[in-house]
């Protein structure tokens with residue numbers, strides 16, 4: 001959506017893989033008279049009245065109608081590039097986590113969770129020690145890089161950097177085999193750029209040219225800080241830009257990478273060695289601690305061939321510069337102020353940020369990154385206890401049920417395809433809140449050496465990933481930490497996961513009415529579920545294998561519907577007359593937004609059908625509150641620089657279009673607000689996928 005340990009906390013969400021949902025179409029019930037509507041307040045319902053701007057016309061701009069008040073009252077803080085309801089939920093979580101960490105820091109208990117999170121957080125907040133260490137933590141890495149003089153020493157440097165997840169030239173990790181989801185294999189992917197995307201190097205508009213110029217100066221300054229002489233740093237910055245530009249040219253675009261067939265190439269160990277003969281792969285696999293790696297998929301063979309040629313066309317001195325830069329840029333956020341401030345200058349340029357986050361927030365985030373499932377344990381005890389999990393489980397079950405009903409009645413789907421779609425829904429797995437078994441973090445931590453902790457955490461994560469290769473798939477893994485305000489669907493696992501962090505007010509509460517919980521959170525559940533059936537997810541079968549299970553005629557209809565959505569979103573202007581949304585890049589997310597909202601609406605209607613009396617709050621019907629609650633999860637203020645970065649690099653549409661796009665595509669919305677034909681929110685043409 002929106003937008004990824006062992007203790008005694010247990011849960012029982014693991015649904016049997018054969019769970020069967022109600023696939024029968026709703027029977028038409030004979031309308032029986034209902035008692036008069038019950039009056040409640042918007043606050044009692046869970047709707048934020050002050051966030052609305054009721055002077056706006058809901059049929060012209062429903063985003064403003066629902067969020068105008070919020071937008072006026074919530075300017076972007078100087079240390080953020082975006083401010084939105086998700087960030088506010090994250091802020092709430094940050095304060096909770098801060099309390100937990102400060103408590104552990106002040107009086108560390110003897111249990112493993114408390115000892116480890118306290119050491120990590122304490123070292124991060126010890127700014128004096130960090131200043132004193134200055135550039136020293138980089139020294140061991142830079143010493144290996146300094147020895148680069150040929151292929152052998154270049155491989156040695158890649159081993160050292162990659163073992164700490166500092167990605168130069170490419171990255172590696174574990175992945176489920178796209179075509180046999182029971183197997184975990186090694187994946188090799190493009191990586192090694194200091195700017196957010198390949199397009200930043202090769203795009204030809206003025207803004208990007210300006211960023212490139214800034215970047216080269218930034219590399220030069222950072223390298224001087226790391227101890228390089230100014231003339232050498234100037235040369236190095238030129239080398240870095242040239243090498244990264246070559247890597248960018250070889251890299252796939254984000255739109256290409258949405259096609260699973262384009263990023264899956266089982267070449268195995270020999271095939272990789274053949275594509276890149278100048279890298280000593282035997283030494284590489286041995287050096288990273290996994291000498292027996294055999295099953296390998298690369299995202300692009302052309303990419304591997306290209307970087308291999310690059311290792312030959314560039315001189316060792318240039319490689320030294322590129323690798324030095326990779327170390328410096330990877331480690332700067334964890335070093336003394338002068339490094340940290342220089343790396344922040346680039347973030348400012350890219351995202352329009354005005355100032356750094358306060359130290360404590362960055363330390364809470366870093367602890368969550370490094371030790372998320374330790375910190376997550378006290379978090380869920382405080383924020384996700386009692387019946388929260390059961391309540392969320394109910395929403396998930398009902399939204400799945402709505403999809404079952406939908407699948408049973410879809411006119412454009414033939415029966416053979418429908419049968420597999422139903423099987424896929426039946427096998428869809430979900431995890432809610434927190435993992436059933438917590439991750440074990442078996443590495444040493446110091447309460448006085450922050451950079452060492454960070455390196456240890458990176459090393460641990462690298463080994464943890466690679467250790468999955470060749471083992472059975474772990475279905476209990478969470479790819480996000482429990483406090484994360486987000487959710488995900490994984491195509492290979494055919495699974496959706498909702499961390500406790502997103503199941504919080506104002507998105508979800510046991511005190512909210514169904515219309516609000518379903519509008520705000522049911523839509524998120526529907527969104528993740530629909531990912532299993534979006535243009536990308538639909539290419540994976542019920543068992544998570546990349547396999548075409550669509551009949552030709554149904555696939556044709558499905559593709560045409562997806563194109564309709566893409567065309568609609570490509571008309572959305574980010575700035576008047578300026579850049580527009582990329583409907584292809586965001587297609588999967590948009591399909592999921594539209595489908596998710598529709599499923600949530602259907603699920604909530606079914607739940608409420610049994611209710612005695614309808615609820616009315618301040619003149620708003622339950623249906624109206626459903627849509628307002630949905631829109632209010634997206635209330636956002638965003639800096640123009642950040643909007644532009646998002647449009648170029650992110651698969652999600654901007655918040656306002658995540659409101660307007662789906663609501664324009666669901667006629668029930670226009671009916672609910674009685675929008676006239678021809679109004680913005682009742683367009684003549686409506687795109688429907690699910």
Ligand SMILES: [Zn+2]
Pocket residue numbers: 001002003527528531589592
């Ligand atoms: Zn999504």
